[in-house]
Amino acid sequence: MDKIKSLSRKTIAIRKRLLQMIYEAHGGHTGGSLSSVDILVALYFEVLNVDPNDPENKDRDRFILSKGHSVESYYCVLAEAGFFPEELLNTYGKIKSPLAGHPVNKVPGIELNSGSLGHGLSVGVGMALAARMDKRDSWVYVLMGDGEQAEGSVMEAAMSAGNYGLDRLVAIIDRNRLQISGDTEKIMKLDSLADRYHNLGWQVKEIDGNNMEELLKTFHSMPLKKDHPSLIIANTTKGKGVTFIENRAKWHHRVPTREEINQAMEELDKQLFENGPDE
Ligand SMILES: [Mg+2]
Known part of the structure; x- marks a missing residue:
């Protein structure tokens, strides 16, 4: 099975798993988890130098899920990558489970x-600076939400990264054009994001963030320019993979009913079938 097909298959299986988790826990962030699955799969299975058997290795790459509410896709990818047993996902949202509603280190x-x-x-800027001072080859990847860009601290961090020319820092914006209360352009305009980052010293590339081939090609061409931090504006669909969830703000943290979960699984099973048989 070719690489893209195999990774795409993983993304569909992870979408199924995370929806099941949210359904069983009666809570979660459905839309933003679904939009970010392809980005996380590309990173954890093709890009990041991390080892589940040696998770504290000093030379590892660092990944930060800054949009921490989209935790369900993150947990599913970490389990699939071998950082903890898959069965632990069944405890999500339950008392005493380490898998809380937001990521905990x-x-x-x-x-x-x-x-x-x-x-x-x-924090990513600090990690990239530290790696440079320690003469380590670690890369730092930070995945942010688009609604998150309205936080002033993001622009302060972006200014530092540009100032220090942190070319082993890669920021990704999950640009799904929705935030908890609606359309990002109606709440806080973001269409000048590329220019804003560029003016602070970043190199910027816009891609389809739900397209595995584009994601891999882009991640493998980092840094976009030597001595500059890189920003990937990953245009995604909030709720990607399930038509009745896609592009609907109410699905930011809505939990599927029994009928809805069945319908979602049917749709994702169809995608798995169309993607081709297991090999
Ligand atoms: Mg968003």
Whole structure:
């Protein structure tokens, strides 16, 4: 099976798993988890230098999920990558489970407690500076939401990254054009994002963030320019993969009913079938 097909298959299976988790836990962030699956799969299975058997290795790459509320896709990808047993996903949202509603760094593979928006890029800048000072080859990747861009601290971090020319820092914006209360362009205009980052010293590339081939090609061409941090504006669909969830703000943290979960699974099973048989 070719690589793209095999990774796409993984994204569909992860979409199924995360929906099941949200359904069983009666809570979660459905839309933003679904939009970010392809980005996370590309990173964890083709890009990041991380080892589930040695998660604290000093030379590892660092990944920060700054949009920490989209935790369900993150947990599913970490389990699939081998950072913890798949069965642990069944405990999500239950009392005493380490898998809380936002990422906590006690869970193997998670670098930073996150979910209070606007913090991830600042920490990523610090990590990239530290790696440079220690003469380590680690890369730092930070995945942010588009609604998150309204947090002032993101722009302060972006300014520092540009100032210090952190070319091993890669920020990704999950540009699904929706946030909790609606259309991002009606709440806080973001269409000048590329120019804003560029003016602070970043190199910027816009891609289809739900297209595995484009994601891999882009990640493999980092840095976009030597001595400059890279920003990938990943245009995605909030709720990607399930038509009645796609592009609907109410699905930011809505939980599917029994009928809806059945319908979603049917749709995703169809995608798995169309993607081709298991090999
Ligand atoms: Mg968004």
